Amino acid sequence: MTHMHDPAWIAALAAAMAVTGLxxxxxxxLLGVGGGIVIVPVLxxxxxxLDVPEAVRMKLAVATSLATIIPTSIQSARKHRAKGAMDVPLLRSMIPSLIVGVLIGTVIAVWVRGSVLTAVFAVISLLVAVNMAVTGLDYRLRETFPTGAPRHALGSAIGGVSAMMGIGGGTVGVPLLNLFGTPIRSAVATASAFGIIISIPATLAFIGAGWGNPLLPPFSLGYVNLVGVALITPTSMLATPWGVTLAHTIPxxxxxxxxxxxxxITAVRMVWSLIG
Known part of the structure; x- marks a missing residue:
């Protein structure tokens, strides 16, 4: 861990984390993704x-990302709701299934190898990217979001996959909401609140699961690295309003x-890391 005692390296790390946060x-x-889609690959x-062993590297990245998402998601969701775009009744109806999915996804994430999480991250990102790239703005599987068991199944899937990927729920939630009849701007606004529901219990679970692990680097609380959280959180909160403004001005x-x-881009980077 000698790198952590080098002032030049610490300064470079601080600059990199600040840019990552912005x-x-x-x-x-802008996208309701909670920032994790960028934070996880960077971390x-x-x-x-930091000489972090490969065995815990991906879990540390996922957990640290989830921790930074908590304040950013709260800020983003509040601003989107203030603009009136959020579908609050739909959000409330999905909270229980989102939480169930998060718990299941987190249990899986802490037990499997880090390479499995990397693969999940890459595959889901690529599938969502292809869907968003080839479907039109008004493409729908149906005009209204399903109710009952299908709604709970979708909520659990969003929560579970997001917890495993270290993301706020927008990466999976936005295209699914849009696919089932929710206008893209409303989907972004509603999914921004998914991040709150997903990141808090998932972060706590990762802290508990990694507690006392001797492979973790200094300044880690379970699988959450406090250095990353301290550097990314304030800069990401500073930049979130910029994204919200863009979301309501861009076509x-x-x-x-x-x-x-x-x-x-994210999917390609992660696949390349697996091949390498």
Missing amino acids: VSGTLAG FNVFPL PLLLKRAFAVFLG
């Missing part, structure tokens, strides 16, 4: 500088295509 915060407001590549179809581009 980018992820902007994306949180996955930064943690080797909806352009917003959808931008979402696809970011996810596609």
